[in-house]
Amino acid sequence: MESRKELLLKKYSENGNTKMPGGMMGPGPGGRGGKNRGPMKLEKGKNTSQSIKRVFSYISQDKMKLLFVLLCAIISTVSSLGGSYVLRPVINNLVDKNTTKSEKVEMLILGLIVMGAIYMAGVVTSYIQQKVMIKISQNAIQRIRNDLFDKLQRLPVKYHDTHTHGELMSRFTNDLDSVGEMLNNTLVHLFTGVITIIGTLILMFTTNWILAIVVIITIPFMTLAGGAVGSKSRKYYGGQQRALGAVNGYIEEMVTGQKVVKVFCHEDEAVRDFEILSDELRANQVNAQFFGGIMGPVMNGLSQISYTITGVVGGILCLTRGFDIGGLTVFTQYSKQFARPVNEISMQVNTIFSALAGAERVFAVMDEPMEDKHKQLKKLYTKEEYDKLSENEKADENNVLIHGDVELKNVTFGYVPDKKVLKNIDVFARPGQQVAFVGSTGAGKTTITNLINRFYDIDEGQITIDGIDVKDIDKDSLRGHIAMVLQDTHLFTGTVRENIRYGRLDATDEEVEAAAKTASAHSFIKRLANGYDTIIEGDGANLSQGQRQLLNIARAAISKAPMLILDEATSSVDTRTEKHIQHGMNRLMNDRTTFVIAHRLSTVRNVDCIMVLEQGEIIERGTHDELLLKKGRYYQLYTGAVELD
Ligand SMILES: Nc1ncnc2c1ncn2[C@@H]1O[C@H](COP(=O)(O)OP(=O)(O)O)[C@@H](O)[C@H]1O
Ligand SMILES: [Mg+2]
Structure with missing residues (x-):
């Protein structure tokens, strides 16, 4: 049971999308404020400073707005400190025995007005600051997202072979989200937090240095306690994320594969495995929520203790050293103000690190090497397109008129090093000719077509179109002139x-x-x-x-492409329809250099040349009649002596 659980977790947590679906998490383990994600597994990127720089390069396009936000942040922070500063003379005046009642009322009203004005300024600036900052960060995220998508469209096919869809999806969802969250809140919090801490420290020391030291002494205790709860919470939170990823991954797979599950009557097993994962998720969630939830109360309790100590020591100072009541009142306020950003910053460290790690993963995709940017590439034009070019463009030797003469010379290729899928392939097709590939599944037929349109680059040999190496042709232009019916159809x-x-x-x-x-x-x-x-x-x-x-x-x-590739284009069509299409297909192939891969040999009888492919090698070639006379592999396949598997 235990090992089955580990197996399932391992299998599904990697591919699953670990995005938390809104309702599933409840209030989130962060507890306080609920804005941050709470203590998450602390993940550090390898190249943090580089990632910070790059994230900033995306925000810095809104430089003026950013400066404005910082200015607003300063004003709102200073005003929240200044408000309590004004309180001191007001309270001292109230308890002063030498002032008359009307003087007291006057002072009180004046004080309230000043405080009101200061706090109002704080509210207005923090409103503006929030609004502008969200705009800045969402602009930045949009730019990153667009750049990432742009890159994704241009990544070589090879990249997609080695990265799962889930992985790429999570660049767009989880990683971008966490960067966005950091930009939305954390940055400003960090900035205002630091200002608040410095400002409060100054105010505390100028108000009463003995009390200031008392408050500072309590800080390590709070940090320690917070750290202890935090690390517990982190542990379960990590477990929860893993289990959640596994649950999501499992559901995804079972939903997409529902028919297969039903066909093989695997419903009960599916449910059993799901229960294991679901149970694991529940267990981790209980703990993660609990430790996340008590974080706030624990910190609150501790700050109440510190508050009490401050009050007691302050009271003694009032009695013995003539410390004023107003001073003590505002000081207790300062000490509360001081504790808040310390807590906040310590909790946001996680958000920042996970956001930076996310950013790093996003940038890693963006930095994937792109091929031959530097080279001067040739562009292909059909006769019709070429006639529309201006004289100047025609004079440019990089614009070439093509006829569709395709040649593969001694091509050797493997998707992975030292596992050759194609060996010494020599094939040519003159403009308008049709070449067919036949052979068992896995022989390498699709691979040949993948090389002609340069989904992959070859290791050895050369592929040319009208004598031009395909490596010297602009990829878009190349693919724009090869019409393809892929083996795996996809409709949008x-x-x-x-x-x-x-x-x-x-x-x-x-x-x-x-x-x-x-x-x-x-x-x-x-x-x-x-x-x-x-x-x-x-x-x-x-x-x-x-x-x-x-x-x-x-x-x-x-x-209107002059070259055509048909990869088992009619494999799922019944024979009657196929016969019916044949006429149209012939029209389609007419005048185009065509490579056709066919499962039913009857459909390629009339092509110019048939290549029989086995294990990456061409073992026979010739027309249908020639191959039949040869009485070799093709003959066997055609007469049914050997089945095409
Ligand atoms: N994207 C890929 N990555 C690694 N190996 C691949 C990939 N596509 C195909 N292969 C391998 O290359 C060989 C030839 O495959 P393919 O050309 O698709 O065969 P065919 O189209 O003749 O059935 C197979 O052994 C297959 O496992
Ligand atoms: Mg194939």
């Missing part, structure tokens, strides 16, 4: 029409329909509730797998 939320138009954004409605007809998708689209305006939900959950593929083919058909 939006209408059918929008999804087809994704292949070429300036396509007209007529062109969308024409493409759909080419892909034999028109008739089923017509039967949908709203035809071309039907909204596609959740990656096409309301369509069949085959229908999704047809939309993907339509998407490729609408593009």
